Amino acid sequence: MPEVQLVLRSTRVITPEGTRAASIAVSGGTIAGVLPYDAEVPAGARLEDVGDDVVLPGLVDTHVHVNDPGRTEWEGFWTATRAAAAGGITTLLDMPLNSLPPTTTVEHLRIKQEVARTKAHIDVGFWGGALPDNVKDLRPLFDAGVFGFKSFLSPSGVDEFPQLDQEQLARSLAEIAGFGGLMIVHAEDPHHLEAAPQRAGEKYADFLASRPRDAENTAIENLINQARRLNARVHVLHLSSSDALPLIRAAKDEGVRITVESCPHFLTLTAEEVPDGATEFKCCPPIREASNQDALWEGLIDGTIDCVVSDHSPSTADLKTPDFASAWGGISSLQLGLPAIWTEARRRGRSLEDVVRWMAEGPARLAGLDRKGAIEVGRDADFAVLDPEATFTVDPAELEHRNRVTAYAGRTLHGVVTSTWLRGERIADRGTLAEPTGRLLARGD
Numbered sequence: 001m002p003e004v005q006l007v008l009r010s011t012r013v014i015t016p017e018g019t020r021a022a023s024i025a026v027s028g029g030t031i032a033g034v035l036p037y038d039a040e041v042p043a044g045a046r047l048e049d050v051g052d053d054v055v056l057p058g059l060v061d062t063h064v065h066v067n068d069p070g071r072t073e074w075e076g077f078w079t080a081t082r083a084a085a086a087g088g089i090t091t092l093l094d095m096p097l098n099s100l101p102p103t104t105t106v107e108h109l110r111i112k113q114e115v116a117r118t119k120a121h122i123d124v125g126f127w128g129g130a131l132p133d134n135v136k137d138l139r140p141l142f143d144a145g146v147f148g149f150k151s152f153l154s155p156s157g158v159d160e161f162p163q164l165d166q167e168q169l170a171r172s173l174a175e176i177a178g179f180g181g182l183m184i185v186h187a188e189d190p191h192h193l194e195a196a197p198q199r200a201g202e203k204y205a206d207f208l209a210s211r212p213r214d215a216e217n218t219a220i221e222n223l224i225n226q227a228r229r230l231n232a233r234v235h236v237l238h239l240s241s242s243d244a245l246p247l248i249r250a251a252k253d254e255g256v257r258i259t260v261e262s263c264p265h266f267l268t269l270t271a272e273e274v275p276d277g278a279t280e281f282k283c284c285p286p287i288r289e290a291s292n293q294d295a296l297w298e299g300l301i302d303g304t305i306d307c308v309v310s311d312h313s314p315s316t317a318d319l320k321t322p323d324f325a326s327a328w329g330g331i332s333s334l335q336l337g338l339p340a341i342w343t344e345a346r347r348r349g350r351s352l353e354d355v356v357r358w359m360a361e362g363p364a365r366l367a368g369l370d371r372k373g374a375i376e377v378g379r380d381a382d383f384a385v386l387d388p389e390a391t392f393t394v395d396p397a398e399l400e401h402r403n404r405v406t407a408y409a410g411r412t413l414h415g416v417v418t419s420t421w422l423r424g425e426r427i428a429d430r431g432t433l434a435e436p437t438g439r440l441l442a443r444g445d
Helices: 077-086 106-116 135-143 166-178 190-195 204-210 213-230 242-254 264-268 290-301 337-347 352-367
Strands: 006-015 018-027 030-036 046-049 054-057 059-064 089-094 123-126 149-152 182-186 233-236 258-262 383-393 412-422 425-429
Touching: 006 030, 006 352, 018 054, 018 352, 054 352, 059 077, 059 337, 059 352, 077 089, 077 412, 077 425, 089 383, 089 412, 106 123, 106 135, 135 166, 149 166, 166 182, 166 213, 166 233, 190 213, 213 233, 213 242, 213 258, 242 258, 242 290, 258 290, 258 352, 264 290, 264 337, 337 352, 337 383, 337 412
Parallel strands: 006 046, 006 054, 059 089, 089 123, 149 182, 182 233, 233 258
Antiparallel strands: 006 018, 018 030, 054 383, 383 412, 412 425
């Protein structure tokens, strides 16, 4: 074993083989050994014993809108990565839109990387964007290290990131499949959205009716057909319609190269509890009914849904007007995703091992981050230390997000992140954040 600088010890360490008492040896920021609990601490190494707190692999969040540069008043790399670190996340991938410029050319990627370089408290990678007119830019972006390409099949909400129609999607997918890339898709069909009733006002029921399940179901069916025809690898973002699960399950069984994610808000919040005018709950696709949520959990448990990520999409408070039609759609949850999911998972009889599979292993696998997502030899020494029995009530004033608007305000959650570690260095300790030490990641890292 190489020279060990740190031994992190706990009675409960979650590894790919299960949960056990262990001592994790760290050398040069890498896990050098997962040793018996009472293993002798090597000479010169520092022992950190966290007692009965659970040591999880650092979470990986592959769906974050950091909005920096250009809309930094909404969020930024400094605040987003602080919130992530406070919530046990050690790696995030930034979405290509809501920043200005969007990440749709290599030049734009370099601009974003330069902004992030000195502000990242955790490791950060980047998605590229697929637009109607940038097919020529996709391979250069791939070669520059983006992890894949985001596209919308319905309006994105910002003019600089237009949607793809089916013909444009096919062109982009064919190009991306040609070099072995991944397309990640906001799947809502625009024709179903246009046909749905559109009513302004504060009633959540009206907003929910404006984003029907059929819009998701049809878009996902079309995406499956395109992926099958082109042998393309595709990923469905933020699934909210449980009706689409049989389609996805059948496509996977057939060998179509499709994966799917859902988000904490779809798995922990329900339409029935959203007050009228409470647009902190607005997102697209929308939070649906409790029965739909139950079916999403079934899809998560049986593996049809591959991972759970935040879709952290903040804005300034003034954009969250009481009118659901005009308010900005997005939910901020970077800091709260782990306790939110753990609270609901434990209520449903699931384990922290399940949570690790959904929020660390799954997203790392999606992005090809072979050094992330698990506590085993050779991986980065990234850890989240959690007191799973402790509870807290969400106070927006205590969040690290730039704009402290949250749908979770006032909710009591299980699971307190006591510390977060990045490559063997403690970056968060009971609310105290270290200076930024995150690295910029490229595909293949």
